[in-house]
Amino acid sequence: xxxxxxxxxxxxxxxxxxxxxxxxxxxxxxxxxxxxxxxxxxxxxxxxxxxxxxxxxxxxxxxxxxxxxxxxxxxxxxxxxxxxxxxxxxxxxxxxxxxxxxxxxxxxxxxxxxxxxxxxxxxxxxxxxxxxxxxxxxxxxxxxxxxxxxxxxxxxxxxxxxxxxxxxxxxxxxxxxxxxxxxxxxxxxxxxxxxxxxxxxxxxxxxxxxxxxxxxxxxxxxxxxxxxxxxxxxxxxxxxxxxxxxxxxxxxxxxxxxxxxxxxxxxxxxxxxxxxxxxxxxxxxxxxxxxxxxxxxxxxxxxx
Amino acid sequence: xxxxxxxxxxxxxxxxxxxxxxxxxxxxxxxxxxxxxxxxxxxxxxxxxxxxxxxxxxxxxxxxxxxxxxxxxxxxxxxxxxxxxxxxxxxxxxxxxxxxxxxxxxxxxxxxxxxxxxxxxxxxxxxxxxxxxxxxxxxxxxxxxxxxxxxxxxxxxxxxxxxxxxxxxxxxxxxxxxxxxxxxxxxxxxxxxxxxxxxxxxxxxxxxxxxxxxxxxxxxxxxxxxxxxxxxxxxxxxxxxxxxxxxxxxxxxxxxxxxxxxxxxxxxxxxxxxxxxxxxxxxxxxxxxxxxxxxxxxxxxxxxxxxxxxxxxxxxxxxxxxxxxxxxxxxxxxxxxxxxxxxxxxxxxxxxxxxxxxxxxxxxxxxxxxxxxxxxxxxxxxxxxxxxxxxxxxxxxxxxxxx
Numbered sequence: 001x002x003x004x005x006x007x008x009x010x011x012x013x014x015x016x017x018x019x020x021x022x023x024x025x026x027x028x029x030x031x032x033x034x035x036x037x038x039x040x041x042x043x044x045x046x047x048x049x050x051x052x053x054x055x056x057x058x059x060x061x062x063x064x065x066x067x068x069x070x071x072x073x074x075x076x077x078x079x080x081x082x083x084x085x086x087x088x089x090x091x092x093x094x095x096x097x098x099x100x101x102x103x104x105x106x107x108x109x110x111x112x113x114x115x116x117x118x119x120x121x122x123x124x125x126x127x128x129x130x131x132x133x134x135x136x137x138x139x140x141x142x143x144x145x146x147x148x149x150x151x152x153x154x155x156x157x158x159x160x161x162x163x164x165x166x167x168x169x170x171x172x173x174x175x176x177x178x179x180x181x182x183x184x185x186x187x188x189x190x191x192x193x194x195x196x197x198x199x200x201x202x203x204x205x206x207x208x209x210x211x212x213x214x215x216x217x218x219x220x221x222x223x224x225x226x227x228x229x230x231x232x233x234x235x236x237x238x239x240x241x242x243x244x245x246x247x248x249x250x251x252x253x254x255x256x257x258x259x260x261x262x263x264x265x266x267x268x269x270x271x272x273x274x275x276x277x278x279x280x281x282x283x284x285x286x287x288x289x290x291x292x293x294x295x296x297x298x299x300x301x302x303x304x
Numbered sequence: 305x306x307x308x309x310x311x312x313x314x315x316x317x318x319x320x321x322x323x324x325x326x327x328x329x330x331x332x333x334x335x336x337x338x339x340x341x342x343x344x345x346x347x348x349x350x351x352x353x354x355x356x357x358x359x360x361x362x363x364x365x366x367x368x369x370x371x372x373x374x375x376x377x378x379x380x381x382x383x384x385x386x387x388x389x390x391x392x393x394x395x396x397x398x399x400x401x402x403x404x405x406x407x408x409x410x411x412x413x414x415x416x417x418x419x420x421x422x423x424x425x426x427x428x429x430x431x432x433x434x435x436x437x438x439x440x441x442x443x444x445x446x447x448x449x450x451x452x453x454x455x456x457x458x459x460x461x462x463x464x465x466x467x468x469x470x471x472x473x474x475x476x477x478x479x480x481x482x483x484x485x486x487x488x489x490x491x492x493x494x495x496x497x498x499x500x501x502x503x504x505x506x507x508x509x510x511x512x513x514x515x516x517x518x519x520x521x522x523x524x525x526x527x528x529x530x531x532x533x534x535x536x537x538x539x540x541x542x543x544x545x546x547x548x549x550x551x552x553x554x555x556x557x558x559x560x561x562x563x564x565x566x567x568x569x570x571x572x573x574x575x576x577x578x579x580x581x582x583x584x585x586x587x588x589x590x591x592x593x594x595x596x597x598x599x600x601x602x603x604x605x606x607x608x609x610x611x612x613x614x615x616x617x618x619x620x621x622x623x624x625x626x627x628x629x630x631x632x633x634x635x636x637x638x639x640x641x642x643x644x645x646x647x648x649x650x651x652x653x654x655x656x657x658x659x660x661x662x663x664x665x666x667x668x669x670x671x672x673x674x675x676x677x678x679x680x681x682x683x684x685x686x687x688x689x690x691x692x693x694x695x696x697x698x699x700x701x702x703x704x705x706x707x
Contacts, residue, residue, distance in 0.1 A: 006537040019540065047540050073534050075403070088545045093532040095402050097425050101395035104387070108356065108399025108407075113533060115355050115382035116404055122533065140395070143388040 001072045003029050019047055023091055029072040032289075036066045036212035045071055047089040051082060054248030056255060057156055057238040060209040061086055064127070064154070067216040068092070069223050074123040075113070077106045079132035081163045082240075083156060100137030102128045103144035106151045114150075123223050124151035130171035131161045134190050138170075145199040148230040152222045155192070155233070158240040166243035173264070178243070193268060196233040202272040203232040208255035208265045218269075224282060225275045232275075237265040308520040316353065316518060318379055323517040325483050329476065329579070334511035341504040344471045345410070345436060346371035348478035351518045355382040355405035358396045360389065363448045364500040365410040365438040372408070381408075390415035394422035394435075401431035404524030404531040406482065409433065412500055413440035416454040420461075426493040427462030427565050430529045432485040432522075433493040434478065435463075438500040439599075439650075441678055449679020450499050452599060455627065456655035462565040464494040464572055465628040467598040471508040473625075474498055480579040482519060488526045490572040492565070499600040499650060573629045583631035584622050586638045591620035593691060594642040596635060596660050598624040600682075601648045607684035612691060619646075619691065624656070632663045644694055645670045648687050652677040 006024055008016050026043035028034040038044075045065040051058045061083075068074050071092050078087045080099035087094045097105055106126045113122035133141050133155040141153060160178055161167040168181035170190040177184045193206040203225045205218045215236070222232040239254045241247065246254055258265040271279065311322040323332070328351075339347065345368040349357070357376065359369035376384030382405065387393035390411050397407045411419060416437055426433055441447030442454055458465050464485055468474045477496055485494045498504065524531040546554040576583060587609075595605040602623045609619045622638045624631060639645050647657035647670060657672030664670065674690045676682045692699040 001534045001536075001538075005535065017540075050545065075532050075534055077399070085545050089540050091538045091540065093530070093534050093538050095399070095532050097395065097398055097402075097429065098421055101392065101398075101422075104392040104395035105399035105402070107385075107387075108358065108396035108401075108405075109403040109532065110399075111383045111385075112356055112400040112403030112405035112407075116533070139388060140392050143392065147385065 001029070003072065027091065028066075032069075034066065034069075034071075036063050036216045039066050039212075045091040046086070047091075049086045049089050051086060052242055052248070054241060054251050055082075055238075056209055056241070056251040057082055057158070058086070059251075060156060060215070060236055060238045061090075063209060063212045063215040064219055065090065065092070067219040068123070068125065069220050070121060070123050073121060074125060074223075075109060077102045077109065077124065077126045079128035079137065081129035081132060081161075083127055083129060085163075100132050100135075101140055102126045102132060102137060103149070103153060104140040106153075107144050107147065107149045110149060110151045121227055123227055125154065125223065126151060127154045127156065129162070130155055130157045130159065131169050134170040134192055142195070142199050145196065145201050145231045145233070148200055150226050150230060152226040152232045152234070154222075155235045156238045157235050158238050158243075159189070160240060160243055162240040162243055166240070189264065193233070193235055193270070197270045200231060201233045201270075202230045202275040204268075204270040205233075206235045206265065206268040208237040208259045210252055210255040210259060214267075221279060225278055228278055229272070229274050308523045308526075311520045320351070320516050320518040322353070322520045325479070325519055328513055328517045328519070329479060332513050332517060334513060336509050337512050338507055339471065339510050340367075340507050341438075341471045341474060341498065342368040342371060344475045344510050345478065346375060347510075347512055348475050349408055350375055350380050350515065351513060352408065352479055352482060353406060353519045353521045354380075354408045355522065356397070356400040357381050357384045357408045358387050358393045358400070359384065359409070360387050360393045360411070360415065362390070362412050362415040364440055364504045365412045365415075365436065368436065368438070368504065369410045372410075390419035391422065394419040394426070397433045397435075398422060398426055398429065398431055401426075401433050402429065402532040404522070404533050406486075406522035407431075407433045408436075410436040410438065412438045413442050413448070413451075413454060416458065417442050420457060423458065423461035423463055423493070423495075428561065430491045430527060430565075430568075431493055432482070432491050434481050434485065435493065435495050436478070437495050437497040438504045439497055440500040443678065447678055450501050451651055451677050451679060452497070452499060452649065453651040453653065453655075453677070455497050456651070456653060458495045458497070459627055459655070462492065462562075462569065463628065464490075464492050464569060464626070466494065466496050466626050467624065468496065468498040468503065469599055469602045469623065471503055471506075471510045474503060475510050475512065477580070479513075479519060482522070483579055484572055484575045486522060486526070487572070487575050488528055490568050490575060491528050492568050492572065497599070502600045569629050576626055576629065580625055582634065583626045583629065584624055584634045584638065586620070586622050588618065588620035589622070589638045590641060591618045592641070592643045593617070593646065593695075594620040594622060594639050594644070595646045595648065595687070596622040596624060596639070596656070597648055598627065598656060599650065601650055604682045604684050605648055605687055608687035608691070611684055611688045617691070617695070627659070630659060630663075635660060635663050636665070639664055639669075642669060644691070646687070646691055646694070647672055648674050648682060648690075650676055650682065
């Protein structure tokens, strides 16, 4: 999409909602250097949403949307759950169809976009909860990876079914007492990051969303690798503060506690060999871009 | 983006000419060919300018789905792959259609049932996917035999549902189906059903359109809802997602959208009548006895009518071509003089008879049957016998014919 497409006809400008005017004026579509630092300086691609106050998922959404490398040509696929309350407020095309079929939708979508736009990059990013990714949709999650479908799968892991009120999920920790696990969950947290690696993902990261710069890095890596090589998977801890008995301001600390080296969300990463090569190339290009920008800046200073 | 009209006269990469669909279907010279129903599906898809097909094996559609794979290998389809289950396949089809592709798939029986959650979603999302349904048993114990019970479920999804009698119907309706379902005021998925094996696995003479002509490509920007390709403005869709709201505005939104989907089914009527020359075909509707049937029950009824004619009993016929939209007015008109309305079916519940009963005046005239199911055939003699019994005429005991 060229940014021209979202421009407002002059005659209709005043009747368009302020948030849309803002989007046209200050959003970072088409900005190669976009990232989490734009939050607060530019128009974000997410409006006010209806998540709970202090929900780490809302932080995750903001960092991810600020970090997508190509939002003007990115389509997101969601699933049922808390995330489906947010997507209607997001300024990239997004699809909600059923619960658990997100990686099947994304498979068809990515192929359709490749057939229709063979000479352009159209990125597809799936974002769904752990129930959708690991329980009801596991089959389609894995099969998309087996087939080497070229899109990114992001799982917001809050270790339970949040939107239906805190039921046991496959990513819940063993022993946790929840609805539908009245005597505590009897089996271990499903090890999807390892399964993702074995299923053919080229880039797998397991972490929390406590650090925006880290999220920016892993999102950019995941999207670029999916575009050029094959499936990528990010499992991000976005605790449901409501269901684990925390207060609104305690989400960040909960994530920090859970990413300590011995904890289940200690940063873990897998990068396949072809993906490593791609990341090295991208890093070299980025270095060159920064050096060029520095040179430009220096020459400007001289002329002034 | 170029419009469909601007493609007409141009060639695709297989040297087929994008042809005005009306000229291609109604005026171009036809070549008689002797093909199985599965091969006919392949030949129609060859000319349909499909972008994506997703396949999955289930009898009796596996052959057709595999033959379409050959078309992909030859370069006639943009992309093709095997999904992991019918639920996944129908979601993959949805994803492709959301992304602006013309999509084709095939399924049958238990596959239709497994995928069922997708179909109201397709209709609600206004995705003009075409799905061939080669009906087969869905009962337990396991059956792969012909049985049309799954159509009863499809009729409530908001999809267009057509029921082909012959391979010729099939060939024409696949191509015409895209023309109807892609109309901006329709833009709905189409379940194009046939009776498995009877149509898929038998050979028949079919008049094919020229192989060097194909439909113009699908134009996703004629859709009444935005195509999810980031080529149009990605606005905030709503201030409060309706899913969580228990208020009047939320209910009214969902209610009006459901009504709109069914209104779109109704709006398909005029296009379908134009392309298919009516939602029903009728013969001798001045007779006292009228058979109303769809699918291969129509062929069997024709044979039964010929048998009865030899005995001096005159029977008329209504061939129901579309189940959604439902040809209520047409059936009322065609049966207004009938004393008896006979509805033979290949399923245990008699869904067609229920629909006809809900349609006509004085519906005690509607006789549901004969029914066969589970793969049983429907010899014309049992239809003739049922009609004679209804008239109080004794007929030879069919059981005496042996197995």
